[in-house]
Amino acid sequence: MRCDVAVIGGGPAGLAAAIAAQERDARRVLVIERAEELGGILPQCIHNGFGVEVFGEDLTGPTYAQRYMDRAFELGVEALLDTMVLEISPGRITATNARHGILEIEAGAIVLAMGCRERPRGALAIPGTRPAGVYTAGTAQRLVNIEGVMPGERFVILGSGDIGMIMARRLTFEGARVERVLEIQPFVSGLMRNYVQCLQDFDIPLQRSHTVVDIRGDRRVEAVVSAEVDPDWHPIPGTEEVIPCDTLLLSVGLIPENELSRQAGVELDEATGGPVVDERFQTSVPGIFAAGNVVHVYDLVDDVSHAGERAGASAAEFALERREEPARKVRLRAGENIRYIVPQVLDPEGLRRGEQRLQMRVRRPIEAPVVLRVEAGGETLLRRRLRYVRPGEMVSLTLPERTYSQVRDADEVGVSVEERGG
């Protein structure tokens, strides 16, 4: 099987990439998706909040996915469903499904759009027994919304990220009881809007600076033990509370899924867990591109679609040999209080073609006005004021075209954020 552009993953990033590639006249665009249908995580994200930027509408996850799927179909994008990629190398993908068996696919360019996985209990090493009834929030979401079964009746949720809070409301809407939401940080991890509309609305108690220190129950969860934690996240002895429940939901982090990327020899960024990409979302391996949560975890699906679009367009250009590889790429350096920046490298010539968008996350929250500073070669290129910064809210920054000559002449470009003092 041959195609111009192969996209691994049919979620929002993959669909946007496939559409963009097709729109750039790629002759055959193939999406390879491991689930039974396209949409990635969106079909189970039945709540709204999607598409405000892309469509100017407040859509549910499934509706957002439907728009992209319809457009992809309209353009002639093809998809292999229920198909798992086993191995990739530049220009070549090996996959398998029940209908066709082992498939060898030759692709002019590949877009990695595998999304991310959830951090499981084992990675947190939560003490206690191993009964039935411990789930990550996303798996529970799939069971409740797609499979039509409830993982439990009485829940404790660890993690006040958006997925955890959304599930608190979801479970309540299906007649279950959410006893408690526990958050190890001293602040709510997800959006305040979700705190109000998912927890406060239903009187679901949230305890900040708390975590689960024990899981009890032989066959099935019977209770969890919560404890308060100190600023270093160590449980404080004497603060333990036994919370009877039959299910523990974990919403404790998303990890970009890069096993295939690693195998393809793509350079990964330790800070993001995803591939190092340039402003066109090409990885360190020419012809392999990456977009979406596989690169770093996004907040808004709209941004994921933008990235996918860019990656898909770049992939098509590569496959159709319409592009020259950049002479050199400038590294972006995460400075003071910046955890990571995407893209990690950029072609300065890209600034002549238009402004360049940088996305980043901070390490620590600053709930006060801050200044974001971009510098190169000792000079400040750009200052931007923000009302606050939080790790849970991605920050976007645009490098305008006027910074071209400074970036071109620099070894690296640094970004830092500081409280606006004085």
Next chain:
Amino acid sequence: MQRVDAAYDVIIIGAGVVGCLTARALSRYRLRVLLLEKASDVGTGATKANTAIVHAGYDPLPGTHKARFNVRGNNMYPQLCAELNVPYSRQGDYVVALSQEDMRTLEELRERGRRNGVSGLEIVSGDQVRRTEPALTPQALGGLWAPSGGIVDPFLLTVAAAENAVTNGIKLLLETEALGFEKDGQRIVGVRTDRGTFPCQWVVNCAGLHADEVMAWAGQDGFTITPRKGEYVVFDKAKSMVKTVLFPCPTPISKGILVTLTTHGNTLIGPNAQNIENREDWAVTAQGLAEVLQGARKLVPSLEARDVIAVFAGLRPSGSTGDFLMEVHQVGATLCGRPGGFVNLAGIESPGLTAAPALAQWVVEALEDHGLELEEKREYNPLRPAPPRFSKLSRREQTALIEKDPRYGRIVCRCEMVTEGEIVRAIHAPVPARTYDALKRRTRCGTGRCQGGFDTPRVVNILARELGVSPLEVTKKGPGSELVLRGTKEGGDAL
């Protein structure tokens, strides 16, 4: 209690590694053998959670059963695992010396090993060990190299032995709990269970953590099992730290917190050792984990907590005598008050896994010595074919497999590349997997980076379909551990 007709020659209580290997050893002969197991699957007791190491045999004291059967068992492993097609690797192990005193201990161990009949033991320098194991601490002064040490998958060994036994005619009853003996005077004539009474001539006690309770039914006392908990930590395969096994110098009660490779390519560390009261307490503790990580870092300082993917606890059935208790009580035995027809294997803690094949052989010999007639079956087949592991096959083999059964083309567990075909096969195997955990142990689904996040809904559906039950009846490890509790639109009275 309802009586079940037709007496068995031998009833084995407990389908752990010793019970299953014993059943297999007996399945070679024309005997009616019944293997009883109270849990929903074989190997869910002490067998389920341990270091999975096939010890060389320098550690047990010379002259003990442990020493004798450790070495004998170790020698049997290569052929056994080849016949049963079980993952096993004889890559050797090191005991590491971190001090001059430790170096002296190494010499003691070498001498002990020599007396136990272990070959190839050699003391090497710290640098030499580090050549094979670069992650070993620079503090290591030297190591005792034991080339006959190895690793195995204890669960797969158990299930393979059970399958081979069943294929060769043994009857296995899962979810059947032995409750006591039916006696005629002092003689055991049957085993009472929660599914009826099974008459028999001989009983073999392989009840692991509950061996002393079974002994008490036989009128024997003076021996107690104390559960000794050991906690373990498993690391992401991508961060494999060792190629062999690294032991610290042993303490009086334990071989210490070690760092080992597993047959699946993960680094495993543990166990600590703590006597506990409750034989059903498999909980992992925060202190235990901290202890294990700290202990393992003495050997491999670069172990990182963020690479941890799973933690678990095991229980050692520690016997009060400190050695294996291995006895036969025949009908009409001379010791007063002791009923006959009872073969006792108790206190089978480390090196129990290593000794298991030799213990099984001992049971057969002991039964024969005490009058059980052993007539070989011509149709006995010691070979058990390997279940296909898609992830380990070549592309051509994978293609052929999918052609025979398309379900091998559908991957259900992404992290470990486990196919629907493998899962369906395990559900219908001679020792069937009927729970999520049973499938996990057999196929590796759910043991990778995402720990079941992707596969759980799919496996639940496959189990429901193959067992002909509703998804609400699919369990993690038997009744009471149902994975999903109701339909989304059912119940919901809180609304």
Next chain:
Amino acid sequence: MAERRRLICITCPMGCQLDVLFDPESGRVLEIEGHGCQRAWSYAEKELTHPTRMVTTTVRVRGGVWPLVPVHTAELIPKSAIFPLLRELRRVEVQAPVRCGQVILVSGAGTGVDVLASRDLPTTDVEEPAPAIYPPAG
């Protein structure tokens, strides 16, 4: 008689903690503290007098590739109507195929707001399994 109320403004992700002096009789907000911008006034007034929400949930499907289809209210509904609407939707079952935007329930819980399907849901074809190549039927 004016009351002090505390709420979190959710107009933007900032999530300002508002301290509000509210007159329930007139439904007017008299004073606000803690707000980052002026939008807090209209948010607080609305939230304290007639709070509304979008409701999203699922509804049972007969003969579809999945047993449930996600649905959403076409517009905001009064917060007090959430649970009555959920209870009503629990009794609904639709026949596949379902089209995105299809009206599942007219004027749910007497709100005058329709409940719509959030996606296409094709019929399950027991003869022929879902095709491996997109597009699906319907």
